[in-house]
Amino acid sequence: MKRLLFILLLMAMIILPASAGNITITAEPLGGSLNILPSHQYSYSVDVSQLQRNAIQRITVDVPTGSEIDYTVWYGNGSSLSGQMIYQPAPGMCGISPICQYSSVSIGASTGSHYYVGLQEIGRIDIIGYGRDETIESAPQRVFIVYDSSFGLHIPGDAMAYTPVPGTGVIYKFEVTSNKQITSLNYYTNTRANVQKASDTSVLDVLVEWGNLLIAIKDSVLEIFWFGYNLAIFLWDNLYLIIALYFAITGAMCVNGQKSIFRAMQKWFKMQQALLQFILGLWDTIIGIITKILK
Numbered sequence: 564m565k566r567l568l569f570i571l572l573l574m575a576m577i578i579l580p581a582s583a584g585n586i587t588i589t590a591e592p593l594g595g596s597l598n599i600l601p602s603h604q605y606s607y608s609v610d611v612s613q614l615q616r617n618a619i620q621r622i623t624v625d626v627p628t629g630s631e632i633d634y635t636v637w638y639g640n641g642s643s644l645s646g647q648m649i650y651q652p653a654p655g656m657c658g659i660s661p662i663c664q665y666s667s668v669s670i671g672a673s674t675g676s677h678y679y680v681g682l683q684e685i686g687r688i689d690i691i692g693y694g695r696d697e698t699i700e701s702a703p704q705r706v707f708i709v710y711d712s713s714f715g716l717h718i719p720g721d722a723m724a725y726t727p728v729p730g731t732g733v734i735y736k737f738e739v740t741s742n743k744q745i746t747s748l749n750y751y752t753n754t755r756a757n758v759q760k761a762s763d764t765s766v767l768d769v770l771v772e773w774g775n776l777l778i779a780i781k782d783s784v785l786e787i788f789w790f791g792y793n794l795a796i797f798l799w800d801n802l803y804l805i806i807a808l809y810f811a812i813t814g815a816m817c818v819n820g821q822k823s824i825f826r827a828m829q830k831w832f833k834m835q836q837a838l839l840q841f842i843l844g845l846w847d848t849i850i851g852i853i854t855k856i857l858k
Contacts, residue, residue, distance in 0.1 A: 585696055585697045585698045586694050586695070586696055586697075586706065586708065586723065586725055587694060587695050587697060588692060588693070588694050588708065589692075589693045589694060589695060589705075589761055589762050589763070589764055590761050590764055591620060591621070591751060591761065592620060592753040592754075592757035592758055592760065592761035593757075594753065594757070595620060595751055595752055595753030595757065595758075596751070596752050596753070597749060597750075597751055598749060598750050598751070598752060599747075599749045600748045600749060600750075602744075602745070602746055602747050602748075603744040603745070603746065604744060604745055604748075605740065605741055605742075605743075605744060605745070606738070606739060606740040606741070607737075607738065607739045607745075607748055608736075608737075608738045608739075609736065609737055609738075609750060610637075610735065610736040611735055611736070611752050612735040612736060616754055616755060617735065617752050617753070617754060617755065618733035618734060618735050618752065618753065618754070618755040618758040618759070619636075619733075619734040619735060619736075619737065619750050619751070619752055619758070620692065620693070620734075620750075620751040620752065620753055620758050620761065620762075621690055621691070621692040621693075621750065621751040622634075622636075622690065622691045622692070622737055622739075622748070622749075622750045622751075623688055623689075623690050623712075623747075623748065623749050623750070623751075624648065624688070624689045624690075624739065624745060624747070624748050625688055625745065625746040625747035625748070626648060626650045626688075626689055626741075626743075626745065626746075627650075627743055627744075627746055628650060628651060628652060628664060629650075629651050629652070629742075629743055630648070630649070630650050630651070630741055630742065630743045630745075631647065631648075631649050631651075631741065631742045631743075632647065632648040632649075632689070632739060632740070632741045632742075632745070633645070633646075633647050633739070633740050633741075634646055634647070634648070634691065634737060634738065634739045634740075635737065635738050636691060636707070636734045636736070636737045637734065637735060637736035637737070638707075638728060638732040638733060638734045638735065639728075639729060639731055639732040639733075642729075642732065644670055644671050644707060644726065644728075645670075645671070646668065646669045646670035646671065646691075646709055646724065647667070647668070647669045648666075648667075648668050648669075648689045648709065649665070649666065649667040649668075650664060650665075650666050650689075650711075651664065651665055652664060652665070653665040653678050653679075663678070663679070664678070664679045665677075665678055665679070666679060666711050666721070666722045667722060668689065668709045668710060668711065668722045668723065668724045669709070669724050670691070670707055670708070670709045670724045670725065670726050671707075671724075671726040672726065673724040673725055673726050674724050675710070675721075675722040675723045675724040676722050677711065677721050677722040679721075688711075688712045689709060689710070689711060689712065690708075690709070690710060690712050691707070691708070691709045691734075691737070692707070692708060693705065693706070693707065693708070693758075693761070693762040694706045694707070694708040694725055696725065696727070704727055705727070705728055705732075705762055705763060706725040706726060706727050706728060707725065707726055707728050707732075707734075708723060708724065708725040709723070709724050709725075710722065710723035710724070711723070731759065733755055733758045733759050733762065735755075737750070813831060813834050813835075814827075814831055816834075817830040817831040817834065
């Protein structure tokens, strides 16, 4: 039972990548593209606004200890927001330990910071993206967020900053500069329409939709299974009758229009030979596919 609870908790942490108070990250839009930039650079600039079709869903930055990163994102019709990410050894006695770090993030006028102790905090992943402020449940407000993430997870209480954005404010451009070489940076893009739709949907809403879809798939699979099962039972119970009908029908087809009984029999045997060759060929194909899968 304890193991099951641990697995469920781990799954929940993976599914819900960010939450702080009433702030939840929105879902990734399906069918987008993950774009990886060259590593170990001091600055990056990306604009995906070609033909006004694309938008940026998420920006992920790996920051080594001692990093101070400034960034700006452009959204809507030319509006912009700037912020900073800092990851460095914690000051004071905590700084003696190489695994004690201090993280600070900001976006606009909002800031967040936290002290970390633990091997998992070596090497940070900072993400800029979309979220929802659900302080007022009946009227959630969309926000841009920047937060610390370890293996794609955000632990409540870690550094997170956020600021409200207008309803049409999807990000189409960003610039990042750092005092240290960034070990990795990538960003996730999709069409503006898809990003806008995903930005207005919480992860919990998506989970409910996926749950309903899985239930529908389960019901359809069960229906197909029972249909196939009943069909197999019917064919097995009436196997001799089906074989007799097949021979009778193919025999009638061969005799029809034939003046010679010998030619009719020859045609009938060729039909059975063709059927046997088809069955053997299908069997060889199935065996070949299974063999490739098992290799």
